[in-house]
Each structure stands twice: as structure tokens, then as C-alpha cells.
Amino acid sequence: MSNLHQGHRERLRNRFLSEGLDSFEDHQVLELILFQVFQRGDTNSIAHRLLRRFGSLSGVLDADPTDLATVEGVGKQAATFLALLPAVTRRYFHNRITRNQPQLNNPELVAEYLIPLMAGRLEEVFYVLCLDTQCRVLYPALLGEGTVKETHVHPRHVVETAIRHRAASVIFAHNHPGGTIHPSRQDEQLTHHLVQTLGGVDITVLDHVIVAGKDVYSFAKAGTLPHYTGFIETQGHTKASDSAKIARHSGK
Numbered sequence: 001m002s003n004l005h006q007g008h009r010e011r012l013r014n015r016f017l018s019e020g021l022d023s024f025e026d027h028q029v030l031e032l033i034l035f036q037v038f039q040r041g042d043t044n045s046i047a048h049r050l051l052r053r054f055g056s057l058s059g060v061l062d063a064d065p066t067d068l069a070t071v072e073g074v075g076k077q078a079a080t081f082l083a084l085l086p087a088v089t090r091r092y093f094h095n096r097i098t099r100n101q102p103q104l105n106n107p108e109l110v111a112e113y114l115i116p117l118m119a120g121r122l123e124e125v126f127y128v129l130c131l132d133t134q135c136r137v138l139y140p141a142l143l144g145e146g147t148v149k150e151t152h153v154h155p156r157h158v159v160e161t162a163i164r165h166r167a168a169s170v171i172f173a174h175n176h177p178g179g180t181i182h183p184s185r186q187d188e189q190l191t192h193h194l195v196q197t198l199g200g201v202d203i204t205v206l207d208h209v210i211v212a213g214k215d216v217y218s219f220a221k222a223g224t225l226p227h228y229t230g231f232i233e234t235q236g237h238t239k240a241s242d243s244a245k246i247a248r249h250s251g252k
Contacts, residue, residue, distance in 0.1 A: 009035055026057040037078040046073040061086050086120040105135040111216045118175040118211040126153045126174040130167035139165040155197045162203050172208040181212045
């Protein structure tokens, strides 16, 4: 490695350690990441090629590893490492919010829990949040992964999961990577079918929440599932400001 490249790497590393990433340009962030894969050589040109191909740092990190590997100078190892970063980030935030068994006893807390869980996903996923009698999360079960437009969920699998984790109640959650927050007819049919199925084993469905970016849609707040709203009111957790915010999120 030339002294020029070595000096550049040291300067970027020291700058990150002293200042963080806030003052970095996107290509500099990519360079810093690529240092971990390429121990020698010029990563600046690779970073710029990635940005030209995918448009932005988020575009690079959201890209399919197969597409990343086709960029000159990247290769399979670097592509895998780049694709790993958003997955690790999701895991990190999920661990932070679940390690103390969070209590999801109002819609704001549900939204705060789910938005990081869904962040950066390019395909639809379906979660069943298994809760105890105090609405504490026992286990967040990922039961379905699909395409950008749909995922497939089997009711029997949902029931088996809820029983296995001894759930007193559940909250369903899935994302809409395309950005639209409103439920499809299929979403509505699945929700009502699952409510009836779980009701047969005395497990209450408190809500079904759709996440699109930082927006959420709540079936309960839309009036489709009354159990959740009733629970909040009897526990005294509902505030006017909270209700207004969630109503906006749910499209009311």
C-alpha cells in the first residue's frame, strides 16, 4: 500500500473516532466501510462507482448483493459485507427494544417498537407479537417473508406460535415496502380470519399494524378491532394528543 493511501485511511479512521460520521460525505462513509474488506488499495474510486450505480448511501446498502458484486472492484466478499450492515442494524435496534420485555399497552409504544423492527426491509414481512396478560412482549415471531408486494401467512402456524409462547394476546404487524400505508382487501380478510381462528383458542388479537417507513396504520384505532382501544381506556393510558397522532397515522 502506498503511503498516500495509508495516510488517507488513517485520517478517515481518526476523524471518525473523534467526530463520528455526521460531517462525512456519503463516499467517505463507504470508504470507511470498505476499509474493513480491502486491506490495501484505493477504495475511493470503488465508493464513487457504487454511488453512481445506486444513487445514494441508502441505495447502496439496500441493494441486492448480486447487483453490488457486479460493480467494478467490489466482488462477492465486499458485496456480502455491505448487505450485512442494514441487517445487523435492524438486529441491534430490535435487541435494544426487546431486552427488557417492553410493555405494549398503548399505540405509541407499539409504533415505537415496530418502526425499527421493519426498517430497511425491501420485502414484505409478517410478525406475530406474542404478549402476556400485561401486554409485555414474550416473543416477536417472524412468520412470513415475501416479495415487495405480498407475503404468505398460514393461520395454523400463527396459532401454533401463539400457543407455544403462551401468549394471552397477540399483535400482528407487517410492512408495506411500496410506501402505501392503507390495508389491502387481502390484509383485511386475513386479519378477520386470524381473529376468529385465535378466538377459538381464547387468544385475543389486540391489533394489526401496518408499517410503511415511519408511518403506521392501526386496525384497532381505525375501529376494526375494539379490544385494544377498550384495554387502553380501562387502563387510563389514552391521551388526547396520542389519540390524535395515531388517528392521523391510521388515515382517519
